[in-house]
Amino acid sequence: MTTPDTNPSPSTSSRRARANGDGTVYQRKDGRWEAAGYVLAVGDTRKRVRVYGTTRKEALAKLTEKIAASNRGVPAPSAQGSVAAFLTYWLETVAVHRLRENTHTRYTAVVRLYLIPGLGRKKLSKLTAKDVRTWLDQLRTTCQCCARGLDTARDQPQCCAVGKCCSKRLSPLTIAYVHSVLKSALEHAVREEEIPRNVARNVRMGTPRPRRFEPLTAKEARAFLAATEGHRLHALFELALRTGLRKGELLGLRWEDLDLAGGTASIRRTLQRTHSGGLTALPTKTQSSERRIALPTPCLHSLEQHRDRQRQEREAAGVDWQDSCYVFTSLDGAPIDPANLSRHFTALLRRARLRRIRFHDLRHSAATLLLEQGVELVVIKELLGHAHIGVTATVYAHVRLRLQHDAIDLLGNALRHPADATAKPDDSDDLPFCAAPVH
Known part of the structure; x- marks a missing residue:
């Protein structure tokens, strides 16, 4: 007689326990x-x-x-469905939970402006690498005024509507970004086994030239710091130039993050404006961006003075003071909008009679000046919070190349024959560029 199985396998019991x-x-x-x-x-x-x-x-x-997506009324994609249907599904059910809000907004704009108009009608299962490459080549050479009807919306048309194409084309960086969004979407289709492979990965775009930036020289940096003296946000601008912190990281600093006695700051969050939540404290850009950095002595002094100034502003505001706990606030204690900080920065550049640069170029200036002083690349990487040292090396490759030229020239001076050295003395009193002090 066979004894019934009273201990079914875990997979069997769990399968039976699931609801209809x-x-x-x-x-x-x-x-x-x-x-x-x-x-x-x-x-x-x-x-x-x-x-x-x-x-x-x-x-x-x-x-x-x-x-869960089905219960919300979002249809599941199908390989026999269109690329547009899959991209819409991917944005609404997948990317929205895995991306920051601002990044998701940029992805949505790319899908709406470029991907759906260009590839949306094709079936997902029949999309080929040739389709993607042909479309990207066409996108690279198409005037955006013509393609998107921008000229017809102007009060005074000056391009396609009057028969004169302005040839307003997308930059190589924008093309590369559009390509990367498509790769991310198709990669998810592969993971969900809707398609066997990511055809966008088989399309080679080449490496676009990085966006050029013009960091401040040592002389310009000193002029900028002099112009910030007396400004209520002097401590912020000095911290930005001496440590290379990002704008959002500076605005997201709270007093609990600072150890003025120990001379350190803990970078734990970034303050950004989002469409849904306004000014919002978010996690740092990457895991490596969450870090602790050493504070320069001048920054410690300016932060102590800033704390005293903030106490006076709190007393002056009285009941109207908003206790946000941030280090850098408005006069009423509210967080500072990044756009307002940029306006203050532009005004200070004019006061110092300096060329106009982005606020982010203060970060580039700090890294460039550190490199020129011979600071190790790994130290700069940790200070800036880059995820990989390769990022630091790539962004500042031009600086390292210039330093190599200076090093080679120094070696040439050392190997010069003594007779040549006495025949052609160097009358310059300047120090070598790579050894020039920064005050």
Whole structure:
């Protein structure tokens, strides 16, 4: 007589315990876990989808995500559906949970302006690398006034509407960004096994030239710091130039992050303006951006003076004071809008009679001046909070090349024959460029 099995396997019991409509989860012969269930499809129909994972939990999580999107009325994509349908699904159900709000807004603009008009009508399953390459080449050579009808919206048309193309084309950096958004979307389609491979990865775009920046020289940096003397945000501008902190990191500093006695600052957040939440404190740009840095002695003095000034502003504001706990605030204690900080910065450049640069160029200026003083690249990488030292090396490659020329010239002077040295003395009193002090 056969004894009934009173201890079914975990997979069997868990499968039986799932409610109607939750789908099934089981382990395949190849060791992978498969989850299957019915979700909403294009055309207000329902279809059975299958997802896979290396563990039961992973497969179940993928299925649960699809069912949740279906319950919100978002149809699941299909390889037989259009690229536009998949991009819309990806933005609304996947990217929105994995990207920062501002990044998601930029991705949405790229999809709306370029990807859907260019590739949206094609079927996802039939999209090829040749389609992507041909479209990118066309995008590179197409006037955007003509393609997007920008000229017709002007009060006085000056391009296509009057028969004179202005040839307003996208920059190589923008083309590369559009390509990267498409690669990210198709990579998710591969993970969900809608398509076998990411065809956008087979399209070679080449490396676009990085955006040029003009950091302040040592003389200009001293002039800028002199112009900030007496400004209520002098401590912020000095901190930006001496440490290379990002604008959002400076505005996100709270007094609890500063250890003025120990001379350190902990970078834990960034303050940004978002469409939904206004001024919002967000995590740092990357995990490496969350760091602790040493504060220069001049910054310690200016921060102590800034704290005293803020106490006076708190007393003057009285009940109208907003206790935001931020180091740098408006006169009423509210956080500072990044756009307002940029306006203060531009006014200070005019006061110092300096050329107009971006606020972010203060960060580049700090790194460039440190490199010119012979500071190790790894130290600069940790100070700036770059995720990889390769980022630091790439961004400041032109500075390192100039320093190599200076080093080679110094070596040439050392190897010069004594007779040549006496015949052609160097009457200059200037120090070598790479050894010039920065005050």
